[in-house]
Amino acid sequence: MRKFKITVKVLLFLIVGGFFHYVLPQHDIVRVTSTEVIRADFNWYNRLFYAQADSGNAELTTRDIRLIYTEKKKTWLLGFVPRDATEIMVYRNEDTGWIWPPYFKFDSSDLQAEAAALASRGGEQWAVITHYGWRIKFMSVYPNAVGIRAVDSPDVTIIPWFNIFFFIFLFIAWRFVIAMWRQFRERSVDPLLEDAGEVWDKMDDHADAASEKARGIWGRFMAWLATWRKK
């Protein structure tokens, strides 16, 4: 039972953590090398990882997707060990529109133009790209870029303000829900339970009295014997 509980907790943590890791914005330090448009024919297993057609367009089974090719500065290994190396990273650039996830991004074309402008500087310009999502090569899934800005050097310090405030908000909301639940229990559920408890006690008393009667002399004698037993 304990193992089962731990397994459920770990699974829950992984699912919730994975969800936030996918949906919340992250920042990469990159050099944009080029931009491209490819046609994508989605399958049922990778459709989930794409947004919908550009805002205002009809949704068809196949459509063009904007990609941004970059060389990305590697993040710290496991978040602790600094690495001075780069890797290749490809971002898609799609409208999230009014729907999920709620980035309200409608300016994919503008973002593509910005990326192209950065790429036109001979690939020497460092930039910070904000994105959400994962790169899953086996399923042709790309993280979605939501913003890009040029920076002077690759050693910029990035403070994830949105994520900080988001988790503070989440914590406060969670405490609030707990407080509401406690108040609800204290004021609404517990008085009901107390009433029910009183009824239960009464029933219990009746039952005790009845069993006392039913037990008879022999039962009482055995009970008296039991009192002599070592406690």
Added chain:
Amino acid sequence: MGFIRLVVLGFIAMTVVYFAISIYSRSIRREKLEDAWDADHPDGGDEAARDTYIEQGMIEYENGFRKKLIWLVYIIPTFAVAILLIVMNTN
């Protein structure tokens, strides 16, 4: 279409939160009034006077400023979306 869905679902979600917070806030207010009365009257006091005291306090709460603050549940998300929309889509 997406915009209509956002508005409808958002409105439903905010309404649920609004009512949850309203009920919670009212409950807290009533509990505070009860505690205040009990602090002033350690022996329990007159039952009818206690009821009028609490009902009076609740009426004051219903017409007060604090209750109006709960409308922020509708206002803040709407503004947050508007600001996000502007920030995300201007270069």
